[in-house]
Amino acid sequence: MTTPATIPHPANSGLRVDLNPAAAVERNARFRGDTVVVRYAGGDLTYARLDDKAARLAAVLADGGTTDGDRVAFLGLNSGSYLVTMLAAFRLGAVFVPVNFRLAEAELEAVLNGSGATALVCEEGHRESADRIRGRTSLARFLLVDDDTEVPATGAPGWETWSPLLAAALPAAGVAAKGADDPAILMFTSGTTGTPKGVVLTHGNIWWNSVNVELRLDTRRGDVTYAAAPLFHVGALNSFVLRTLVRGGTVVIRRGFDPGQCLADLVTHRVNSMFGVAQMFAALARVPGVFEADLSHLRSVVVAGAPVPPSLIELYAGHGVLLQQAWGLTETAPFATHLPAEHTLAKVGSAGIPMPFTEVRVVDAATNRPVGTGEAGEIVVRGPNVTAGYWNNPQANRAAFDEEGWFHSGDIGYLDEDGCLYIVDRLKDMIITGGENVYPAEVERVLSAMPGVLDVAIVGVPDEQWGETVAAVVSVDDPATVTLETVHAWAAGRLARYKLPRRLTVVPAVPRNASGKLDRAVVRRLADGQG
Known part of the structure; x- marks a missing residue:
């Protein structure tokens, strides 16, 4: 009888692998530094330049006291500076806090206070709002973006313009290693019906969502993705943008969505993937000549965030563009279900099937027991892409998670005989x-x-x-x-x-x-x- 061999180094199983996206960007800078990673009207960036700029900002933040676990906030529209700030925070092991630039001042104060952010990177268009509430927050460092031609800034009292600081800084050496349970992003849910809650997305949440996307959608190394939906929304950030940075592709960034500009960008940059909400695609469909344009490179188009009219899906499908519906929340990082492209028309109106490494059930909201096929109930989700919980909010955690670890979404839906999910509504609506x-x-x-x-x-x-x-x-x-x-x-x-x-x-x-x-x-x- 043979004695089973022991495993001398169990850590080699990969469970402790570094999942920090900043490490992947640093790798890409080393091996494909001349590749343009950001196409942006305010200034393109190669991988080498993106990594260098993030490393310099990391050094600037560290000099001001930012360290592992601290929160770094960004207030502004989509830009290269957004990505630089996020990667600089990741390099230090800090938690990135993307702030909704449309918040009223009271909401802005609540988010910055709720996050406990100590450093803020801001664009000129939002500086005055930040100034009016800065004394009622934990913020100690105020950096103003001044090298973006899309949003010029010349400085202001109480603010440090970041370009001279970056130019003088020595790039921070190394990237903090981060595992699956380490917080990466603190993203606040929209507060239209109450006080926003801070959703903790770990490096593992981000990673597993990316794995789900790659196993289900047609994404490839070197892809070009389009980012015009606000990046403070998890759908825009974590559908394709973060994974594109990791895989060595290119992100075309627009500060906001303009349907005419979008069509031109899709054609000029031969875009392969895009995330948007239904209203964006409805507006794009009204651009003259849209369906005569060459959109043949557009392989993965995800539409989510709000119900999608079946007529819109049928319109695009009739012209060879398959809008792939997905469902999820900030708490699911973002996708819990996705309708594969080949089922776009057969299951029109469905939000799809569970992602490969995600479990989805429909339960009776009162008893928490699964309901039958075709019966409406609350949608619950479990998996490694689901948030670790709400920031400093045990009451919200108790309300959202049951004893078996299922996250209760508050959305009402039903599963058909093929296991496809259909969204009915919000429970509270x-x-x-x-x-x-x-x-x-x-x-x-x-x-x-x-x-x-x-x-x-x-x-x-x-x-x-x-x-x-x-x-x-x-x-x-x-x-x-x-x-x-x-x-x-x-x-x-x-x-x-x-x-x-x-x-x-x-x-x-x-x-x-x-x-x-x-x-x-x-x-x-x-x-x-x-x-």
Whole structure:
């Protein structure tokens, strides 16, 4: 009988492998330093230049006291400086805090205080807002980006312009090794319905999402990805951008989304992958000549963040572009499910199947027991891409995670007979009218397909007779053709009578946040005549 051999070095299993993206960028700088990694109007960057600039900023931050575990915030639009700041933080082992540049000052204060950030890198367009709240935060270091031609800055009292500091700094040597459980990013959820919560995304969360994406989508070394959706949103940052930096590809960055510019960029740069919300692709579809342009290099197009009208998917598919729906949250880094390209039309309207290393269930919200096929319930998720928890918020952690480690998303959906997930709505957005449950997303899907309707939001508003009634807020091509009567005529054969809107408000644009999600608090005010 043979005695089994012992393993002398169990750490070689790979469980302690360094997952820090900054280490991968440093590697790329060494072996393919002349490759352009960032295409940006404010200044392109090669891998060598990106790594050098991040190493210099890391040295500047370290000189100011930033160390492993500290939080470094960035306040500004999409830019090369965003990526430099993130990689500099990663180099030091610090936690990167991307700040929503659209926040009001009170919200900005809450995020900066909640994160405990001690250093802030800021663009000129947001400096004054930061100045007004700086005394009520933990911030001790204020760096102003002054070398971006897209957002010129010349300096201001109490701010250090970063270009002379970077020029004088000796690049920091080495990159902090980081494992799967080490925090990487502290990303605050949108606070349209309450105080934003800080979601801790670890280096492992980022890594496993990337593995899921690579196993499911057609991504390749050297790919060009397009980043026009806000990078403070996890969908834009962690769908393709971070992984592109790691794999040696190129990121085309725009400060914001312009449909005409987007079309030109897709063609000129032969873009392979892109993340966006439905409204971006709807706007792109209205650009003259879009479907005559050469989009043959566009292999992986993910649309998520808000419900996607089936008509939009069918429109693009008819022209050879497959919009691949996905579902997830900031807490799932971001994708929990994805609909493979080959099922785009067969399962139109579905958010897909669970990612390879992610478990997804639909459960009864009251009992936490799995429900049957086709039955709606709360979607719960478990896997290595799921957040380690909320920052300094044990109460939120207790509410979000059950004893078996399932994360409760608060989204309502159902699984069909093939295991494909369909999103119904948010649990908290359900309308109860006359004792009947109405899911706004169901009504929104029907009305979004109505001719002349550009965008739609459905909310419940108080009603003396029914408790709540269904109200629609829409943006339209021609207000004369979209009335409550024409809406009823369109929807009557598609929705039960109690689901039909009883109020209609026409607005120039339906309020949405930077992630493309409806700002239902503002929508309710508009629907109630308070807008």
